[in-house]
Amino acid sequence: MNRQAGKWMGAARLGAAAVGCAMAFGASAQAWPSKPVKVVVNFPPGGAADQIARAITGPLQEVLGQPVVVENKGGAGGNIGGEAVARAAPDGYTLLMSSGGMVSVNPYIYPKMSFDPAKDLTPVAAAAKVKVFLVVKPDKMPGDVKAFIARLKADPGKITYGTPGNGSSPHLAAEMFQAQAGVSAVHVPYRGAAPALVDLLAGQIDFAFDPGIAMQHVQSGKLNMLAVGSMTRSPLFPNVPTLDEAGLKGFDADTVFGFYAPTGTPKEIVTRLNTEINKIIGTPAFRERIVAMGGDPSPMTPEQFHERAEYDAKRFGAIIRARNIVGD
Structure with missing residues (x-):
């Protein structure tokens, strides 16, 4: 066998192997899930x-x-x-x-x-x-956004809020809120939205931007929803304004x-x-x-x-x- 023929056969084997791998890969994808x-x-x-x-x-x-x-x-x-x-x-x-x-x-x-x-x-x-909702304990915080902002301005750095952690969508919503409203609150990060909700219900923190898991507690009256952190209202709470409507123009924390x-x-x-x-x-x-x-x-x-x-x-x-x- 001459050198040229050997090269051709080697290339043919590599090509056949590549085709075989591609066919096996395709068959594996088609068989998914097994x-x-x-x-x-x-x-x-x-x-x-x-x-x-x-x-x-x-x-x-x-x-x-x-x-x-x-x-x-x-x-x-x-x-x-x-x-x-x-x-x-x-x-x-x-x-x-x-x-x-x-x-x-x-x-x-x-x-x-x-x-x-x-x-x-x-x-x-x-x-x-997922929208976020500004929720508070009715017995601790005012019942509307303007009064709530006034309370935060009166007690800078004393009101606490909980989030699922630094950089989470509720945390970013709270930071956007503070920046636009010109207020300052204390961040308490948790390892999830559920633990933060537990402490909000217990009165350990004062407010939260909830990602939707507190709905039943709002409906039961255990929590008060002040606003929706989106550009559209929630069909569940059509009478609750958005923060944009409440004066924080362009507020949108949807993720x-x-x-x-x-x-x-x-x-x-x-x-x-x-x-x-x-x-x-x-x-x-x-x-x-x-x-x-x-x-x-x-x-x-x-x-x-x-x-x-x-x-x-x-x-x-x-x-x-x-x-x-x-x-x-």
Whole structure:
């Protein structure tokens, strides 16, 4: 065999091997899922991300034909759970449910993150736009926004508020509120929205920007909702004004929660997940559950979800720099 023929046969073998790998990869993607899928929620149980994840994973496992298991892995503003998924095999069996802040906000407030959300995670599907609601204990704080702001101005640095942690959407909402209202309050960070709500109900803190998990307590009268931190009112509380209407013009603290996968996950799997999740988001059952939290179902393509993250990064990055917000 001459040298030229040997080169040709070697190239042919490499080509055949590449085709074989591509066929095996394609077959693997088409066979997905063949085992349980894990969804890591990067905040503790009971919060908005957890509730949204569980509203979707139940129906999702029915259409996928495999168990879809939720694992809560909170801490560091969502970074612990985010890193766990970023470092997972990109095979479609490990997903992340997160607030948009982990991708759009955390790189600004954690200068030494062990992973890059924009590079190590790929958007799969948005799930819901989450509003925040300014809530207080009726027996401790005034019952309208103007009187509440006046109270904060009268007691600068003495009124406390709780959040799910530094850089979380409720924290950014509170910082935006203080900046626009010209007031100062004491931040008490928690490891999730649910623990902060517990202390608000107990009177340990004075107010919070709630991501929708306090609705039942507002309806029962245990908490008083002063305003909606969005540009639109909530259909659940049509008589409650937005902060924009209350005088803080342009106030919008909405964030989008959704699903991510490790970068490198096959496009076929991402597309399948996006399609199935969007179908679930469009059901009356999901809408009812999310609206009950004060949120809005928000189906998007992966590309639209990515664009939304970039938009949020710009607007929240401005308040982070202005208020010198750093991670826990």
